[in-house]
Amino acid sequence: MSDDRTGDDGAAVVAAVEAVAERIEEERDHLTQLDSAIGDADHGGNMARGWAEAADAARDLDDPDAETVAKTVGKTLMGEVGGASGPLFGGSLVFAAGELDEGITSETAVAFAETYLEKVEDRGDARVGDQTMVDALTPAVHTFKKSIEVDDLDPIEALAKAVDAAERGVAFTVPIRARKGRASYLGWRSVGHQDPGATSTLFILEELLAVAAERLGVDVPEAAATSPTIPDEDPDEAGDDPAADPGDD
Amino acid sequence: MVGLVVVSHSERAAEGIAEVAAEMAGDTRIEPVGGDGKGGIGTVPDAIEAAIDAAAGGAGDGAGSADGGDSNADGVVVLVDLGSAVMNADVAVELSDAEAVIADAPVLEGAVNAAVAATDPSATIESVREQAEAARDIEKL
Numbered sequence: 001m002s003d004d005r006t007g008d009d010g011a012a013v014v015a016a017v018e019a020v021a022e023r024i025e026e027e028r029d030h031l032t033q034l035d036s037a038i039g040d041a042d043h044g045g046n047m048a049r050g051w052a053e054a055a056d057a058a059r060d061l062d063d064p065d066a067e068t069v070a071k072t073v074g075k076t077l078m079g080e081v082g083g084a085s086g087p088l089f090g091g092s093l094v095f096a097a098g099e100l101d102e103g104i105t106s107e108t109a110v111a112f113a114e115t116y117l118e119k120v121e122d123r124g125d126a127r128v129g130d131q132t133m134v135d136a137l138t139p140a141v142h143t144f145k146k147s148i149e150v151d152d153l154d155p156i157e158a159l160a161k162a163v164d165a166a167e168r169g170v171a172f173t174v175p176i177r178a179r180k181g182r183a184s185y186l187g188w189r190s191v192g193h194q195d196p197g198a199t200s201t202l203f204i205l206e207e208l209l210a211v212a213a214e215r216l217g218v219d220v221p222e223a224a225a226t227s228p229t230i231p232d233e234d235p236d237e238a239g240d241d242p243a244a245d246p247g248d249d
Numbered sequence: 250m251v252g253l254v255v256v257s258h259s260e261r262a263a264e265g266i267a268e269v270a271a272e273m274a275g276d277t278r279i280e281p282v283g284g285d286g287k288g289g290i291g292t293v294p295d296a297i298e299a300a301i302d303a304a305a306g307g308a309g310d311g312a313g314s315a316d317g318g319d320s321n322a323d324g325v326v327v328l329v330d331l332g333s334a335v336m337n338a339d340v341a342v343e344l345s346d347a348e349a350v351i352a353d354a355p356v357l358e359g360a361v362n363a364a365v366a367a368t369d370p371s372a373t374i375e376s377v378r379e380q381a382e383a384a385r386d387i388e389k390l
Contacts, residue, residue: 078337
């Protein structure tokens, strides 16, 4: 590892933020359209404005490390993105940024992802199945962690799997009923709508993957979230489960 | 002494609620904060953090009374209106160096209750929060 490793990480995060800002701008109308069905039709505009400001703020930093960029972006999002998205995307980033104080490695990336998820869950008081960004974020973070820690995959492959998991999570928001946020006021009428926050979370992850792959000079791998290591024994059947399959092999 | 912060999506609502609560507040410090910082509806964590610090006595210039310098060092109780204001206040509480808690209470009734509770010489951040949260049970008819 060279001494400028930390500086490289900072530049990588700046590049990622710029890519996210560009992507969210492209998807502005799409996100607004999703939000107008179940919310107040401001997600696209708010996110586009916030990420554009965040990219400007990140570019203005003088040779920053990864933590500083993440913190600056979080602070900017908190101030610029209105509604719940400000504290959820921005506030969580400010706190998770601390996990990157020694640069970006597989280990710090997992810690960052876990802290970010924890903050989003606590702040929004949302869990999987509430039709929120948590439905995309949770499977992504869990898949990333398992891919690194259990399956011993390289970080790009792990991130590609996380993106696939997030994509499945976004699809999962469609048939369920919103239990948090403004969409929850609609009750059953929220069923059938894709959650805007889960969707923008997926876009952000896709851009992180694209930038990470580009900077490491590798192609974005085709990855399904499913595990390459299926345990020999189904943990659910390990005990005395009377409902277990009688085993007709 | 315990300080209070009133957070609303509307700056004018926050100021109005603080005005009502101040009637009962003696010399308790009440800081209103609200709006998106651009004249619109919303809340901003940095502004809430500044209000918490001010209510805690950090940024105040009106001190120097008989109570002594660190009269608001007993912490800050934060009253909030709805939705993202709660989340932004939560972020601000975590960011601030002052000891602060959010009361799970209706913002106006809670602010009035908290103001009364804070005038008690033995008031603590917990006793003030408790009284603010008791406002949930206020019956009007």
